[in-house]
Amino acid sequence: QKKSKISASRKLMLKSLMVAKAKDELEQELVDKEAEKERYLAENAPLLQTSGMSLAELQELCRELHVKIDVVDEERYDIEAKVLHNTREIKDLNIKVLDLRGKFKRPTLRRVRVSADAILRSLLGSKHKVSMDLRANLKSVKKEDTEKEKTVEVSDWRKNVEAMSGMEGRKKMFDAAQ
Numbered sequence: 001q002k003k004s005k006i007s008a009s010r011k012l013m014l015k016s017l018m019v020a021k022a023k024d025e026l027e028q029e030l031v032d033k034e035a036e037k038e039r040y041l042a043e044n045a046p047l048l049q050t051s052g053m054s055l056a057e058l059q060e061l062c063r064e065l066h067v068k069i070d071v072v073d074e075e076r077y078d079i080e081a082k083v084l085h086n087t088r089e090i091k092d093l094n095i096k097v098l099d100l101r102g103k104f105k106r107p108t109l110r111r112v113r114v115s116a117d118a119i120l121r122s123l124l125g126s127k128h129k130v131s132m133d134l135r136a137n138l139k140s141v142k143k144e145d146t147e148k149e150k151t152v153e154v155s156d157w158r159k160n161v162e163a164m165s166g167m168e169g170r171k172k173m174f175d176a177a178q
Contacts, residue, residue, distance in 0.1 A: 048061070
């Protein structure tokens with residue numbers, strides 16, 4: 001399948017669409033956060049009715065509010081400490097990851113010449129003694145044989161074609177090969 005290239009104007013249009021979509025999602029997220037905040041405050045901090053309260057009742061209400069503020073401040077402090085600890089841990093782990101990447105840099109590979117015996121030794125192990133001399137199995141050709149064949153080939157080819165035509169010629173070729 002052929003991959004089609006996207007033109008520069010199409011890329012720009014797609015990028016601008018993505019930015020517009022991200023902007024819309026960010027605005028929606030801000031609206032949702034504000035609505036969540038309003039809901040939470042309405043649920044956990046109802047409006048105070050201070051009219052008609054005596055001085056002692058107002059002082060008691062203030063003490064209760066201060067106690068609640070202290071509890072919330074303690075929770076906030078604990079959460080901030082946890083966040084700070086986790087942030088440090090994440091930084092440390094990122095540094096470790098970068099260190100590991102740097103330590104195990106892959107070396108450039110070089111071409112290595114290995115003999116057939118060495119390959120067999122590595123595959124079969126050092127217990128097996130297998131020697132494979134590839135050159136010993138090659139057919140040896142003498143110079144004299146090749147010179148004789150060249151002289152035979154130089155003869156008149158027309159006579160050779162007439163002599164080899166038909167079934168007798170094929171039989172001669174078969175006999176000559178043996």
